[in-house]
Amino acid sequence: MKLNINLKNAQYPVYLERGILSKISQYVNLQRKIMIITDTNVPKNYATTLQSQCKESYIYRIQASEHSKCLSVFEDICRTLLKYHFSRNDCIIALGGGVVGDLSGFVASSYMRGIDFIQVPTTTLSQIDSSIGGKVAINLDDTKNIIGAFYQPKAVFVDFDTLKTLPRRHYYNGLVEALKAGLIYDKKLFDIFENTNIDDHLEEIIYRSLCVKKDVVEKDEKEMGLRKILNFGHTIGHAIESYFDLTTYYHGECVALGMLYFIDEDIKKQLLPIYEKMHLSQNVSYNKEKVFQYIKNDKKASGNLITTVQVKQIGKASLVPMDLQQIYQILKG
Amino acid sequence: MKLNINLKNAQYPVYLERGILSKISQYVNLQRKIMIITDTNVPKNYATTLQSQCKESYIYRIQASEHSKCLSVFEDICRTLLKYHFSRNDCIIALGGGVVGDLSGFVASSYMRGIDFIQVPTTTLSQIDSSIGGKVAINLDDTKNIIGAFYQPKAVFVDFDTLKTLPRRHYYNGLVEALKAGLIYDKKLFDIFENTNIDDHLEEIIYRSLCVKKDVVEKDEKEMGLRKILNFGHTIGHAIESYFDLTTYYHGECVALGMLYFIDEDIKKQLLPIYEKMHLSQNVSYNKEKVFQYIKNDKKASGNLITTVQVKQIGKASLVPMDLQQIYQILKG
Numbered sequence: 001m002k003l004n005i006n007l008k009n010a011q012y013p014v015y016l017e018r019g020i021l022s023k024i025s026q027y028v029n030l031q032r033k034i035m036i037i038t039d040t041n042v043p044k045n046y047a048t049t050l051q052s053q054c055k056e057s058y059i060y061r062i063q064a065s066e067h068s069k070c071l072s073v074f075e076d077i078c079r080t081l082l083k084y085h086f087s088r089n090d091c092i093i094a095l096g097g098g099v100v101g102d103l104s105g106f107v108a109s110s111y112m113r114g115i116d117f118i119q120v121p122t123t124t125l126s127q128i129d130s131s132i133g134g135k136v137a138i139n140l141d142d143t144k145n146i147i148g149a150f151y152q153p154k155a156v157f158v159d160f161d162t163l164k165t166l167p168r169r170h171y172y173n174g175l176v177e178a179l180k181a182g183l184i185y186d187k188k189l190f191d192i193f194e195n196t197n198i199d200d201h202l203e204e205i206i207y208r209s210l211c212v213k214k215d216v217v218e219k220d221e222k223e224m225g226l227r228k229i230l231n232f233g234h235t236i237g238h239a240i241e242s243y244f245d246l247t248t249y250y251h252g253e254c255v256a257l258g259m260l261y262f263i264d265e266d267i268k269k270q271l272l273p274i275y276e277k278m279h280l281s282q283n284v285s286y287n288k289e290k291v292f293q294y295i296k297n298d299k300k301a302s303g304n305l306i307t308t309v310q311v312k313q314i315g316k317a318s319l320v321p322m323d324l325q326q327i328y329q330i331l332k333g
Numbered sequence: 334m335k336l337n338i339n340l341k342n343a344q345y346p347v348y349l350e351r352g353i354l355s356k357i358s359q360y361v362n363l364q365r366k367i368m369i370i371t372d373t374n375v376p377k378n379y380a381t382t383l384q385s386q387c388k389e390s391y392i393y394r395i396q397a398s399e400h401s402k403c404l405s406v407f408e409d410i411c412r413t414l415l416k417y418h419f420s421r422n423d424c425i426i427a428l429g430g431g432v433v434g435d436l437s438g439f440v441a442s443s444y445m446r447g448i449d450f451i452q453v454p455t456t457t458l459s460q461i462d463s464s465i466g467g468k469v470a471i472n473l474d475d476t477k478n479i480i481g482a483f484y485q486p487k488a489v490f491v492d493f494d495t496l497k498t499l500p501r502r503h504y505y506n507g508l509v510e511a512l513k514a515g516l517i518y519d520k521k522l523f524d525i526f527e528n529t530n531i532d533d534h535l536e537e538i539i540y541r542s543l544c545v546k547k548d549v550v551e552k553d554e555k556e557m558g559l560r561k562i563l564n565f566g567h568t569i570g571h572a573i574e575s576y577f578d579l580t581t582y583y584h585g586e587c588v589a590l591g592m593l594y595f596i597d598e599d600i601k602k603q604l605l606p607i608y609e610k611m612h613l614s615q616n617v618s619y620n621k622e623k624v625f626q627y628i629k630n631d632k633k634a635s636g637n638l639i640t641t642v643q644v645k646q647i648g649k650a651s652l653v654p655m656d657l658q659q660i661y662q663i664l665k666g
Contacts, residue, residue, distance in 0.1 A: 009341075071404060135446070
């Protein structure tokens with residue numbers, strides 16, 4: 001399968017195919033310097049499979065942790081690129097999950113003011129969501145994605161086979177973004193979660209999720225309006241993630257908690273059994289005052305206002321600007 | 334005077350007027366959070382003149398040094414923006430020279446993936462060259478501008494009055510970029526340097542230089558081709574600057590040295606008396622082997638090739654790809 005992402009200043013293909021990891025050189029030019037950025041969770045043979053297709057390649061392996069999305073790792077990668085004399089015409093491949101993709105993308109966007117960048121997502125989270133759309137970023141202290149850019153990859157390769165080695169907790173964590181896509185934009189996708197065996201429909205789930213993202217991002221690349229719906233669950237979700245030092249709970253797990261604040265009761269009744277199916281915790285206790293402090297630093301805040309995303313009907317989202325006090329009330333319940 | 338810069342995805346005005354520093358709020362929205370980034374060389378009353386026009390403003394003062402264009406200062410500014418809850422709709426003003434502009438611009442390009450940014454250049458270098466065109470960057474170790482972005486300001490305010498307090502060495506340093514603009518694109522501008530008193534024609538020199546830059550950048554924003562002519566003198570110049578630890582000689586002084594390698598003898602004969610008029614040294618000794626090492630890391634390198642800029646006729650530049658060995662020969666003379 002193939003999708004084309006068509007933006008104002010960038011077009012790029014997303015290839016979805018089992019085993020495509022070993023065929024990437026058929027699609028993109030690997031006859032130049034290639035820096036493969038990956039992490040300690042990604043099986044080593046994935047990187048060597050890539051390397052065998054390259055003329056001159058290097059591997060930079062980060063610790064598998066949200067904390068690797070920081071300025072010091074960013075700096076070290078840039079210094080490594082410089083050490084190997086990477087030029088503007090060379091290329092970075094992000095091989096891994098969302099952390100690897102976000103960090104690598106920000107390096108690619110800023111090293112020499114921008115070099116080529118290819119996404120090879122190997123987790124559900126990155127295949128479903130973070131590898132397309134061009135949002136790249138790193139964290140500062142415990143505030144997520146506060147330094148970044150809009151920077152599109154040259155191509156994205158989704159190899160479903162790489163999901164076989166993914167731990168189940170990671171697997172479900174990423175699927176939360178697909179469930180979100182269903183809730184805000186695609187009732188049929190939501191129905192798959194509600195009525196079928198998820199594993200049996202994985203490829204369809206990923207494909208449909210990417211179609212949602214493609215459609216939304218093509219209409220509003222820079223998040224001036226519509227794209228904000230993709231932040232459903234993220235305002236409170238990000239804050240919970242930060243509150244737990246970005247490590248205790250995974251991104252999707254926190255988004256799942258965040259979504260519960262902005263849906264009607266009847267939808268909640270439909271949603272909770274799906275959470276159970278996905279082994280997502282609904283009962284996580286946190287200090288709401290402290291979580292609120294993180295919300296105040298959210299990128300989506302504009303002065304005192306934050307655009308929240310609400311779902312009152314499955315498959316349809318609405319944007320509702322709220323002041324911080326209203327969000328505080330919702331958070332307190 | 335006013336110029337409009339018209340790029341594919343950005344349009345912005347450049348206002349040139351004595352005393353405009355005290356009237357900026359008439360042109361842009363200062364009724365939001367404003368971070369004024371400036372340096373220890375810029376007279377303090379310039380910042381307070383700006384502050385008096387703002388609703389809520391903060392001043393971040395960096396050390397006046399090329400070394401301030403580094404990741405640790407970048408990080409501290411981002412942390413300060415976060416501390417004061419700057420949102421996507423707030424704004425950064427760069428008040429100072431090229432260092433302040435490049436650094437502030439990179440902060441603006443990446444904080445929350447991009448916030449508004451206004452340039453108020455107060456040196457000849459920044460008024461003539463660095464404040465328009467959208468190249469923003471910081472250095473890594475002693476490699477110049479290796480981390481950055483193409484990010485356009487919302488407006489540029491050139492107040493000639495601010496040049497009154499500029500030390501003469503800085504003044505001439507910046508004018509090298511105007512002389513460069515004349516050499517590569519505007520013979521009349523070169524004639525002003527050759528035949529008249531520079532001080533008496535300062536406003537015209539700045540205006541004409543900006544017209545050159547506007548024309549070139551509008552034709553090739555991302556430096557795919559033509560824009561490379563603006564790098565005339567910079568390949569060797571940057572390397573000399575790095576060799577001297579970015580501090581001993583100023584940027585323009587090094588560019589002046591770099592230009593001498595890529596012009597014909599007869600032009601050199603015309604140029605050297607102008608250098609004398611501008612108190613630019615022609616006899617700086619440096620270790621050419623070591624300078625060559627810095628050239629290898631140049632952003633303009635592509636594999637083994639670097640696009641050099643040559644001037645064989647005043648007002649016209651040509652792009653000549655050379656391999657590193659050829660540049661080595663030229664450098665060795």
